[in-house]
């Protein structure tokens with residue numbers, strides 16, 4: 811059983827070529843974890859180009875949602891209503907009338923993003939579960 815996750819902005823080393831990397835894929839085959847840079851993953855994995863492109867797109871979707879989610883979390887923590895509204899605007903939500911509405915909408919969207927991120931990761935897991943991903 812294979813699971814693959816994407817990690818961004820973590821300084822580490824590619825286990826395939828030994829190069830220091832910032833962004834990596836972690837491939838979990840049963841109990842073993844293998845961390846590989848995005849370039850080596852593209853070049854040396856046993857997946858088709860189409861599958862690699864599909865995975866990249868899905869992880870990009872996850873990253874965008876994580877970014878929006880952390881913006882909301884920061885705004886919520888700061889209790890800065892303007893900041894929360896600003897983030898809402900990015901998400902095209904303009905219907906808040908008072909601070910409590912803004913706070914509750916912010917919390918709602920954080921939850922929504924969590925669910926959407928889980929759902930995309932589940933979609934990825936569904937595709938990879940029967941695939942033995944190898945980088946060689």
Ligand SMILES: [Zn+2]
Pocket residue numbers: 824825826827828829846847849850
């Ligand atoms: Zn590498």
